[in-house]
Amino acid sequence: MRIYKTSDYNEMSRKAAHIIAAQVTLKGQSVLGLATGSSPVGTYKRLIELNSNKDLNFSEVFTVNLDEYKGLTPEHEQSYRYFMNDNFFNHINIKAENTHVPDGMAENPELECKRYEELICSLGGIDLQLLGIGHNGHIGFNEPGADFVPCTHCISLTESTIEANKRFFDDVEQVPREAYTMGIKAIMQARCVLMVISGKEKALIAKESFLGPITPQVPASILQLHNNFILVGDEAALSWL
Ligand code: F6R
Numbered sequence: 001m002r003i004y005k006t007s008d009y010n011e012m013s014r015k016a017a018h019i020i021a022a023q024v025t026l027k028g029q030s031v032l033g034l035a036t037g038s039s040p041v042g043t044y045k046r047l048i049e050l051n052s053n054k055d056l057n058f059s060e061v062f063t064v065n066l067d068e069y070k071g072l073t074p075e076h077e078q079s080y081r082y083f084m085n086d087n088f089f090n091h092i093n094i095k096a097e098n099t100h101v102p103d104g105m106a107e108n109p110e111l112e113c114k115r116y117e118e119l120i121c122s123l124g125g126i127d128l129q130l131l132g133i134g135h136n137g138h139i140g141f142n143e144p145g146a147d148f149v150p151c152t153h154c155i156s157l158t159e160s161t162i163e164a165n166k167r168f169f170d171d172v173e174q175v176p177r178e179a180y181t182m183g184i185k186a187i188m189q190a191r192c193v194l195m196v197i198s199g200k201e202k203a204l205i206a207k208e209s210f211l212g213p214i215t216p217q218v219p220a221s222i223l224q225l226h227n228n229f230i231l232v233g234d235e236a237a238l239s240w241l
Contacts, residue, residue: 001210001224004232005241009198013042016130016196016232020047021056023128023192028060033129033187035066035140036083039196040130044088051092058094062123064116066131066140066187068102070109070154070178078168079104102152102180112180113152120152120186129190133197136160137205137218141181144217150185154178184222193226197233206233207240 006012020043024030034040050056065080072079081101089099100119106112120126131139136158142149143158156178157165166172187193197206209220210231216222223229231238 001226001229001231003238003241004230005238006232006234008234009042012196012198012232012234013040013046016040016043016194017046017050019194019230019232020128020130021050024056024058024061027127028057029062030127031062031064031123031125033066033126033182033190034063034084034088035130035132036080036087037132039132039198041087043130043196048088048091058092061094062098063089063094063100064120064123064126064182064186065099065101066129067179067181068104069176070104070180071176072104074101074104078174102182104180109154109180113154116152116180116182117186120182126186126190128192128194129187131187131193131195131220133195133202133205133209133220134161135164135201135205137209137220139184139187139195139220139223141179142184142187142219144219146216148184148216148219148222151183152180152186153183154180184219188222188226190226192228192230193223194230194232195220195223197231197237199234200236200239202233202237203239206231206237211240 068080074081102116162175214221
């Protein structure tokens with residue numbers, strides 16, 4: 001595990017963007033696993049700048065997103081497909097058909113999970129997986145539970161996640177109760193995992209995840225076993241280091 005402690009969110013975003021840029025520069029056809037949420041927004045902004053300055057080319061890149069709310073259309077402003085288009089894909093020279101997010105409107109959830117899992121395999125797995133972390137230690141929407149779930153699955157969100165995500169909706173009732181998420185296997189098989197973490201409210205879960213025992217009760221703790229895991233966080237989030 002490599003840890004970079006930065007002064008603030010902007011520096012964290014700059015560092016993470018440079019790591020992703022290095023990956024894409026070295027391998028034009030990289031498969032990037034991507035995340036939504038507040039943590040990676042600054043990273044996407046820096047990558048957009050690099051792309052618009054012609055310092056970075058996404059034309060051969062493939063992406064697979066970690067997760068999507070069940071029941072939200074791609075046009076819904078809180079869907080993760082909308083988020084990715086709005087915060088990243090619409091501003092870089094990536095081919096739309098090379099970007100993948102689970103289909104929140106799939107008629108058959110089981111088939112959708114199977115399709116997404118097969119898609120990740122058919123792309124040859126993930127070169128670099130970008131992650132945020134939930135206050136309860138979730139990665140993607142792999143929520144705390146009795147086991148680490150290996151494959152893409154549909155999950156009931158915990159009350160703490162619904163509470164944390166209600167800030168994006170008009171009221172808590174509108175937060176979907178279920179979501180699709182990539183499983184732990186695809187994340188752990190990624191050739192590099194890069195987590196961005198910011199803010200003092202994430203300090204405790206970061207300490208539990210990376211200094212505590214490896215347990216499915218703290219899903220991110222499994223990253224201690226990854227042989228190419230990079231943690232980029234600001235001072236507030238990594239104050240325990
Ligand atoms: C989003 C995702 C989630 C978030 C996590 C942190 O695609 O996979 O695990 O990374 O909930 O969210 P923020 O960054 O908003 O604190």
